[in-house]
Amino acid sequence: MDNTKEKITGSEALLRTLIAEGVDTIFGYPGGQVIPLYDCLYDYSDRLRHILVRHEQGATHAAQGYARVSGKVGVALVTSGPGATNTITGIADALMDSTPMVVITGQVPSALLGSDAFQEVDVIGIAQPITKWAFQIRKPEEIVWAISRAFYIASTGRPGPVVIDFAKDAQVGTVEYEYKKVNNIRSYQPIPVIDPESIAAAAELINNAAKPFALVGQGVILGGAEKELFAFLEKADIPAASTVLGLSAMPTDYRLNKGMLGMHGNVAPNRKTNECDVLIAIGMRFDDRVTGNLEYYARQAKIIHFDIDLSEIGKNVPTDIPVLGDAKETLPAVTALLRPSVHTEWIASFASDEQEEYEKVINKEIHPSADRPLQMGEVVDKIAKASGTDAVLVTDVGQNQMMGVRYFQYGRTRSVVTSGGLGTMGYGLPAAIGAKIGAPERTVCLFTGDGGLQMTIQELGTIMQEKLNLKIIVLNNHYLGMVRQWQELFFDKRYSATTMENPDFTAIGEAYRIQSRTVGNREELDEAIAEMFAGEDAYMLVADVETHGMVYPMVPAGAAITNIIMGEESHE
Amino acid sequence: MNKKLYTVIIFSENTVGLLNQITIIFTRRQLNIETLSVSPSAIKGIHKFTITTWAEKDMMNKVVKQIDKRVDILKAYYNTDEDLVHQEIALYKLSTDLFVKMKGVEDLIRKYNARVLEMNEDCIVLEKSGHYAETQALFEELSHSIGVLQFIRSGRVAITKSKVERLSDMLTEMEKKANG
Ligand SMILES: Cc1ncc(C[n+]2csc(CCOP(=O)(O)OP(=O)(O)O)c2C)c(N)n1
Ligand SMILES: [Mg+2]
Numbered sequence: 001m002d003n004t005k006e007k008i009t010g011s012e013a014l015l016r017t018l019i020a021e022g023v024d025t026i027f028g029y030p031g032g033q034v035i036p037l038y039d040c041l042y043d044y045s046d047r048l049r050h051i052l053v054r055h056e057q058g059a060t061h062a063a064q065g066y067a068r069v070s071g072k073v074g075v076a077l078v079t080s081g082p083g084a085t086n087t088i089t090g091i092a093d094a095l096m097d098s099t100p101m102v103v104i105t106g107q108v109p110s111a112l113l114g115s116d117a118f119q120e121v122d123v124i125g126i127a128q129p130i131t132k133w134a135f136q137i138r139k140p141e142e143i144v145w146a147i148s149r150a151f152y153i154a155s156t157g158r159p160g161p162v163v164i165d166f167a168k169d170a171q172v173g174t175v176e177y178e179y180k181k182v183n184n185i186r187s188y189q190p191i192p193v194i195d196p197e198s199i200a201a202a203a204e205l206i207n208n209a210a211k212p213f214a215l216v217g218q219g220v221i222l223g224g225a226e227k228e229l230f231a232f233l234e235k236a237d238i239p240a241a242s243t244v245l246g247l248s249a250m251p252t253d254y255r256l257n258k259g260m261l262g263m264h265g266n267v268a269p270n271r272k273t274n275e276c277d278v279l280i281a282i283g284m285r286f287d288d289r290v291t292g293n294l295e296y297y298a299r300q301a302k303i304i305h306f307d308i309d310l311s312e313i314g315k316n317v318p319t320d321i322p323v324l325g326d327a328k329e330t331l332p333a334v335t336a337l338l339r340p341s342v343h344t345e346w347i348a349s350f351a352s353d354e355q356e357e358y359e360k361v362i363n364k365e366i367h368p369s370a371d372r373p374l375q376m377g378e379v380v381d382k383i384a385k386a387s388g389t390d391a392v393l394v395t396d397v398g399q400n401q402m403m404g405v406r407y408f409q410y411g412r413t414r415s416v417v418t419s420g421g422l423g424t425m426g427y428g429l430p431a432a433i434g435a436k437i438g439a440p441e442r443t444v445c446l447f448t449g450d451g452g453l454q455m456t457i458q459e460l461g462t463i464m465q466e467k468l469n470l471k472i473i474v475l476n477n478h479y480l481g482m483v484r485q486w487q488e489l490f491f492d493k494r495y496s497a498t499t500m501e502n503p504d505f506t507a508i509g510e511a512y513r514i515q516s517r518t519v520g521n522r523e524e525l526d527e528a529i530a531e532m533f534a535g536e537d538a539y540m541l542v543a544d545v546e547t548h549g550m551v552y553p554m555v556p557a558g559a560a561i562t563n564i565i566m567g568e569e570s571h572e
Numbered sequence: 573m574n575k576k577l578y579t580v581i582i583f584s585e586n587t588v589g590l591l592n593q594i595t596i597i598f599t600r601r602q603l604n605i606e607t608l609s610v611s612p613s614a615i616k617g618i619h620k621f622t623i624t625t626w627a628e629k630d631m632m633n634k635v636v637k638q639i640d641k642r643v644d645i646l647k648a649y650y651n652t653d654e655d656l657v658h659q660e661i662a663l664y665k666l667s668t669d670l671f672v673k674m675k676g677v678e679d680l681i682r683k684y685n686a687r688v689l690e691m692n693e694d695c696i697v698l699e700k701s702g703h704y705a706e707t708q709a710l711f712e713e714l715s716h717s718i719g720v721l722q723f724i725r726s727g728r729v730a731i732t733k734s735k736v737e738r739l740s741d742m743l744t745e746m747e748k749k750a751n752g
Contacts, residue, residue: 128596310637
């Protein structure tokens, strides 16, 4: 059928191209400038599952969550004007976090473009700074090319968001449909050519290293290079730590996994960054939340930077040896040249820092004394243990996020869905919806804050309608906790605009027909966790946690990465 | 702060909105665009941008990589003045009356290698191409003598001294890679 040249509408051409590109799920919200497209979708509902979100921002975050767990391109479909502008946060988030996503926005008929027509907005102009590519379809003939090109760009090289602005006349006009896949663009080279000299130089540096240390970023996951990473680390016996987005590339209990880097990361990897002799960054971008003050960052080390994106090389940290390419190819190329070695003493040297962090921070967080209120860390820890190692962690932003990523446990790759680079509150709930739809067989646990939940709380309606088995844990501290933490530490406890009077979240959950329960003590918590995982339906567990809890360790913004506050004085 | 004047040369597909994509990268890095010139290149369908900006070398490296990364950009690089033959073109509108009465007009035109483009009862339009300093010098000399009614200067156009811009070879390479 698809290869005979029949005339169909632009809307149908678009849907068929989506299917040809492997799409089976769309997150969207209808409106005036996409009614023809939605009308056509009605006929395609057996092949394209449409998830009706409750706000377009939710469509983008859901598409992101879907993409992050499945590795496929997430798709969002919205109307023009306000529908399009509501997607901006998700698009910016996807660019920062290299998430493959195609956002299709309706647009006024092309004859009206530029005339301030009803619900017209310059989507391309707005989207350009926050997309890999943005294109306006004005003629039905452009549809197949533009959509296929959009998927090619979104999914190849360093992935990212693409916006397709779809004028209404192109939706209703007709075209001879013939699918033709775009798989090259002359001005776009998604994967740099590997330079054998840099491979050799990297191997030589590692072969001569006494204290090598690897930093694992999301690039490893995006490149599907987890096995290649293990082979590399094993052969040269290199300890490694992850960025927030690199988490789950290595299982939590893996021998060489030394935890998480950065502002609220583990003590050992942050300190060891400034002790190693060769620092090997793999698919990460030296974000300031990872490096702290660059003046004091890894000055003693030679730095090797594996990346697929040339513009990341030397952007923040001067690199001694850049290794450009796809980690799935560059890692084995370097591994082949490595001499097997062991770094027993060096690896053992992490233990004292780990012990120190356990005593000063972790133990108090997950085993608080009986007289203290619930701690966020203990809630996460208990749920991590109950959810099994196959579960996906989704978080919102704030203390709940840092506690979530710190205390959850990862058994397999693609298990963390969180807003890293943009730090978008409100990301969690819709992203969890996308994650569950992208990995229906996996348990999906969302940790969110009382603040962030209320930014996209309407998506509970989507969960209700789609009957999604999501485990929602609200870490309710009655504060915009992370901001309160900064105010406590750096602004003299002047809690400006961070206290929140909250609604009864359980009542809200119940209103959406989601079984919900508020817990304020340990016995109730244990019961509720058991109840939550016993059922096959959505569940909202609202944990009333300590109001003045703090996330430690912490490297204050702008401080050296070794300048770590442990918060020993507090809690006692 | 060791700022220098750099000339950024960019080849791109001729797609809508590319100028915007390029200028936002300068804006984000707080670089002022001193001059800008855009025109079709020797190859059909490919546009060439020539942009000058004051920047530090390290910043220039980062900016050019970020420009080069955009999907529709074929190639972006930068040069300093030593590597380039470059010109700007300037037009000067003068009062015909004053101009004909002015002493040493011919010497002036010869000295600056300027040309008369237009001459009517009201005004005369001179054209001069050259480096910024040269077009500026003529402007100042005329301003001080008979005054300049209107003045306009183009953005810089530039060509590298060292190597031929083998854009067509580069394109063949790119297409070969893409198809292979
Ligand atoms: C959209 C958005 N607005 C503001 C912020 C700034 N911000 C970061 S964390 C935070 C507090 C979050 O509070 P809550 O959701 O209750 O989480 P908690 O830190 O208490 O766990 C705020 C306001 C943000 N990251 N995103
Ligand atoms: Mg809170």
